[in-house]
Amino acid sequence: MILTILAATPIAGALILALLPRESGSQLRAKTIALAVSLITLALALVALAQFDPESGGYQLTSTHEWISAFGAHYAVGVNGIGITLILLTTILTPIVLLAAIGDRLPDPRSTNAYLAWMLAVEGLAIGAFSATDAFLFYVLFEATLIPLYFLIGSFGGPHRSYAAVKFLIYNLVGGLLMLASIVGLYVVSSRQGDASYLLADLQGLDLGQTTERLLFLGFMAAFAIKAPLFPLHTWLPDAAGQATPGTSVLMVSVVDKIGTFGMIIWCVGLFPEAADWASPVIIVLAVISIIYGALLAIGQDDIRRLIAFTSVSHFGFIILGIFAFTTTSMAGATLYMFNHGLSTAALFLVTGIMIARRGSARIGDFGGVQKIAPILSGVLLIAGLSSLSLPGLAPFVSEFLVLAGTFTRSIPAAAVATLGIVLAALYILIMYQRTMTGPLQPGSEGVTDLEPREIAALTPAIVLIVALGFFPQPMLNAISPAIDTVMSNVGKGDPPPRTPTTIDTSAEEEGGH
Template sequence: MILSVLAAVPIVGAIALALLPKSTSGAQLNAKVIALGVSLITLVVSLIALARYDLDAGGYQLTEKHEWITAFGAWYSVGVSGIGLTLILLTTVLTPIVILAAWDDRLPQASNTNAYFAWMLAVEGLALGAFMATDAFLFYVFFEATLIPLYFLIGSFGGPNRSYAAVKFLIYNLVGGLLMLASIVGLYVVSSRDGGATYLLTDLSNIEMSTTTERLLFLGFMAAFAIKAPLWPLHTWLPDAAGQATPGTSVLMVSVVDKIGTFGMITWCLYLFPEAADWASPVIITLAVISILYGALLAVGQDDIRRLIAFTSVSHFGFIILGIFAFTTTSMAGSTLYMFNHGLSTAALFLVTGMMIARRGSAKISDFGGVQKIAPIMSGILLIAGLSSLSLPGLAPFISEFMVLAGTFTRSIPAAAFATLGIVLAALYILIMYQRTMTGPLREDNQGVHDLIPREIAALAPAIVLIIGLGFFPQPVLNVINPAIDEVASHIGKGDPEPKSPVSIAPTTPEGGHE
């Protein structure tokens, strides 16, 4: 029952917040305290789930299975592998950080504070459901349901063009969801031919289907995940959404919900359609490399800080997808670790720059300058978050990016070589942004920018501590990830390539001569 409780706590908390009175400032404070308390309870429950997970046993654990819609074989079935557990921990760690950082967000209507934090908790609960669902139909329900709170968070609480950004976000993701639904219907038809319709991951992974059918069904799932991830050229909704959303909403969207896309690629695409994934991998790897370079190049040219971070995420998701479809245990483990580390670094970037933007009243890089002279703590945290985003050694994303590239080099040297250029471009877009906003003479119109207050430091500190700690010691997270990755590699029949020696030496006889 621990997983059901884990998903239910934030959803029940969201409903309770929505029903609270909202007219007075005292009621709004109560709503914030309740939201933070619920998110901390959820974090504690996730840590209990981690403690109950047997790292040595691997596989899906903490499972529950109950009849749901018997008419067409859908079950309420949940469980976690090391991959899902890692992303559950990411979600439960980031949500209280987001709520604390968003404490004084300037909303279009202050009376909507209850709804603002209720929708945040709803995002958390629904994302947790997606990471633990082991029934395809149940996963689809959670996958689509995450769009509802995000739509309202962007459309009701974002910037001046929030309505356009929210609608674009919704349309892109609904189209992807419909394509996945078509494939789920196809799975129903295929599974019913074998004696009984099923959506259970364990059953579907053993179903025999024709090559054409498998490839068509794979494309439906993959299209939905590529939009969510987002993969070039299906990424264009993200910069608009992130450019208009509040910082907290952007964190939940990019660091948590978008990870459902890459999580789905490993858990559903590779498990259900291994042959089709192998067939499509050259194209997907090519698109991933384009995402890495395209996102980085566009980030270099951005003047809007929020859009810059959005394009960096397009580039980073390219690394994650590249590692998944390189099909080595090193690259896939690196991709899963990258999901966790990217979530932390991007959260820190969105939140600290959001605090800068709120003080200055502008998101343009060109409107800042010399801020480190009056806000040294803010400047220092921005520097750490920025260096983390460019994968500086000693910070968490470096290990995951190195693993992705090392694993990819054994499969495709050209893909890995082009992807490595993204690291160079990352140094450009991060360091240029930091130089233009923080260094140089202090501009007179930046005099009102003040340093972080204790609440803001407390909100950002956990992410910074994890970024530094996992940079030097990532093994605790890898211990959770590796058994699950080994099982995926075994299931799809992709072992690591044998090392190739550049020199071939003939074997010798015992007497020292050559055979």
């Protein structure tokens, strides 16, 4: 029941905001209501977390009700360690985004109600997607997240917002249609083998056959690869992030795009283990390409927002690499990376959004010497940037290390090439910081004033969590690891034996002896 209330609260808040009169001067009331609803949702998430047993790898807080009996769809929700982690991320980031969004300059101030309502709608739908345990319900929520994001980009973004919104929608709709085809396929198979059902537990017991399983897997994987986004299906993201407001970009990249990587673990690997293993070599190659390609393009960007978007393409490559390396270490690291990437990217988008709003430009070349007049802003950007390049002591380092360590035991070449992404990350972050913050103060940059108390209050929780989880990630891993063990057990794959110099030398001697 708690999960239903948790998802319904922001949806109810969105409806209240939508029904409020659009009067001049009512913006403060709308912002207060939106922030209050998001804080209530966060409190409910903490209640759910308190009821969650981190030692259990199965689904908890479950609720199942018949929904559409004609084809076996249920309203079924529940969470394991992966789902509760991402719900917590969603409910932490939404108040941060809303508090920061109070200062957003919208094309029409009277549209503030709609702007905030769509943000709350994204939160509620994302929570629903992370907790759905019925494939049809998950599909509906997966697709429903496109609606508020489309309007957030298309109605409140930059000068090319219409193009970016349509491109975002077309890419993701195509992916959704492919997943719908697989959903229909699951219905046909389940109806032939008994009563039709979309429940995750029932679908895992189906006898699909190799060819059918692989085809159905491809439908799900295509949708999630677009959402994640994975090379070469990523091209919608830089355009969307480049035109969206900072708050919209945070919700899109840090929250909704995680539904893609979440879906890869729960639905692709969970329902189609043989097909996932079959496709893993190709997916690992694409993930490594994403890591390097995204980093190289980030280095070459002059638009700050597009730079952050391409860094996310690189970071999602690490997450997907960890998932399909199929080791407990890499998959736990990938799940932790989802949470940590959400925090670091949120901080980056929000602090650079403040810079851009005050300078009136997103071009890196239009900044310079800002740390002289905005030291707090400069310090927050430095911490957010260093976390993005996975500096030891900050949260993303632990998750990136786990991904690479786990991948190394499965594929040394993939891990070795992916490690180059760390070097490239240092380049794109430090070059951006140097050009915007250091050196002489550039003409026009004098308008970039330091952070206001409200902005400090919005960014502080993300910075504190980035530092805290950098030194003490164990509570998160305690919740994640049992769920990962269950996923690995369902797949039927065990961790490969550790590679040591002794075993390598012994293998070489045996080969020489033969």
